[in-house]
Amino acid sequence: MLPSLVPQPFDRPGWVYEEKYDGDRMLAYKEGDRVRLLTRNGIDRAPDFPHVVTAIQRLRPATLLLDGEMVVFDRKDVSRFQLLQQMTGEPTYAVFDCLFREGKDLRREPLTVRREWMEKSIGSNPLFLASRRLAANGIEAFRIARRRGYEGMVAKDLSSPYIEGRTKKWLKVKVHHEDEFVIVGYTKPAGSRLHFGALLLGAHFKGELRYVGKVGTGFDHKTLSALYQKFQPIVRSRPAVTDPPREKNAVFLAPRLVAQISYQEITADKKLRQPVFLGLRDDKSPEDVVLPGASA
Numbered sequence: 001m002l003p004s005l006v007p008q009p010f011d012r013p014g015w016v017y018e019e020k021y022d023g024d025r026m027l028a029y030k031e032g033d034r035v036r037l038l039t040r041n042g043i044d045r046a047p048d049f050p051h052v053v054t055a056i057q058r059l060r061p062a063t064l065l066l067d068g069e070m071v072v073f074d075r076k077d078v079s080r081f082q083l084l085q086q087m088t089g090e091p092t093y094a095v096f097d098c099l100f101r102e103g104k105d106l107r108r109e110p111l112t113v114r115r116e117w118m119e120k121s122i123g124s125n126p127l128f129l130a131s132r133r134l135a136a137n138g139i140e141a142f143r144i145a146r147r148r149g150y151e152g153m154v155a156k157d158l159s160s161p162y163i164e165g166r167t168k169k170w171l172k173v174k175v176h177h178e179d180e181f182v183i184v185g186y187t188k189p190a191g192s193r194l195h196f197g198a199l200l201l202g203a204h205f206k207g208e209l210r211y212v213g214k215v216g217t218g219f220d221h222k223t224l225s226a227l228y229q230k231f232q233p234i235v236r237s238r239p240a241v242t243d244p245p246r247e248k249n250a251v252f253l254a255p256r257l258v259a260q261i262s263y264q265e266i267t268a269d270k271k272l273r274q275p276v277f278l279g280l281r282d283d284k285s286p287e288d289v290v291l292p293g294a295s296a
Contacts, residue, residue, distance in 0.1 A: 001067070001097070001163050003154050003170035005292070009142035010171075014159060016111075017141030019132045020152035020172055021094050022079045023071035024283050028093065030056050030064040037070070039283030045070070052093050055127040064121055065100035067162075068093050068131070078149050081178070081260055085279035095122055096131035099162055107162040114162065146175045176262060178278070181212060182286045183257040184240045186231060188249040194221065195228035199259065199277065200250060202241045203291040205270065211241040212270060212291065215261060218277030227280075230257065255286045266292060 026045060029036040035053045037045045046053050049070060056064075071094050072083035083089050098118035099107050106114050122128040134141035138155055145153045152174040160169035185200035198216035202209045219227075234254040244252070260278040267273055270291060 001170060002166045003156075003172040004166055004168050006171045006173055009139050009153065009173045010155070011138035012155075015138065015155050015157055017134050017136075017138050018096065018154045018156065019134060019145065019150050020154045020174070021069040021071045021131075022081045022151040022178065023069045023084050023094070024281075025067075025069050026093075026283075027099075028056055028064070028066040028068065028095075030059065030061065030066075032062060033057050041283060041285050043282055049091050049093075052091060052127050055125050056093075058125075059121060059123070061102050061121055063100065063102060065098070066093075066095050066118065066121065067097035067099060068095035070094075071129075076149065079151070081278050090127075092127060092129050094129045094131055097162065110159045110161065111156055112158050142173055142175075149175075151176055151178060177265065177292075178260065178262045179292050180258050180281055180284050180289050181261050181272075182209065182240075182255045182289050183231075183253060183259050184209070184211065184255055185250050185252040187214065187216075187247055188251065193224075195224040196231075196251075197249075199227075200241075200245060200247070200252075201259065201261065201272065201275070202255065203289050204287075205291040208242045209240055209255060210270065210291065211239075211243050211245055212266075213272040213275060214245070214247075215259075215272070215275040215277050217275075223277075230280075258282075258284050258286055258289060 025040055026037045035056045070091055071079035072089040072091055074080050098114050101117050119130050134144045142153050155171045157169040181201040181203050183199050184202040187197040189197045198214040200214050201212050203212050231253055234256055236252050236254050239252045240255040258281045260281050262276045263272045264274040
């Protein structure tokens with residue numbers, strides 16, 4: 001169940017307002033001792049989070065399906081995608097829904113019921129966090145999210161069943177702009193920079209993969225080297241975007257990798273302003289990356 005983006009906060013009767021986490025969305029499947037942590041495109045990340053897997057194995061229900069986000073918090077208790085990518089700090093599974101428990105399918109139950117079963121299922125283990133509700137009033141909840149430096153706020157209709165896919169029963173309001181973009185190439189390095197200068201980015205808009213700008217910040221030497229190695233097998237002679245940039249030193253790539261990017265805004269000509277690279281994502285397919293605010 002995926003929230004739809006709305007431009008501004010609101011307050012409605014029968015809705016709750018939760019912290020929006022900056023991590024990797026995962027479904028936790030428990031069948032006896034077998035545990036899988038599946039991303040949105042079906043990758044099992046269980047081997048990467050053994051402590052969380054062990055904690056899930058120890059939960060009382062024999063069969064369980066939870067929905068949540070794997071996160072790492074900084075010193076100010078704010079989730080940061082970069083910390084999760086770098087495995088800096090202890091991962092926490094922030095849980096916000098329960099779809100299946102002890103042989104019972106809960107997806108048609110309202111969120112109030114699913115939330116109750118979710119809280120009973122995870123108990124008090126510190127590796128789990130029941131998604132935090134910010135305030136009863138949506139406007140005040142957004143102010144809290146902004147004041148604490150959260151990525152944003154997710155509003156949820158308490159009466160809604162679990163709806164697979166994008167829905168307007170869950171809505172998100174962002175404090176900081178952060179989205180996924182397809183890596184379609186890179187520029188050659190200049191000066192003392194090694195491996196590459198900047199990444200060329202794209203997103204789908206009106207059925208085409210369009211160029212949305214380049215990002216040259218957010219990399220350390222280790223990241224530059226690791227990305228460069230990933231790029232070499234997917235170098236191609238022609239650009240994947242329909243409107244390639246006029247970069248004399250550009251190297252084009254097959255559109256297979258997705259990057260998480262923070263940015264100030266998307267300009268009128270659909271280019272990113274002040275982008276910063278945060279990390280790679282393996283939980284979203286390049287085909288699903290759509291220009292924020294647009295439809296594919």
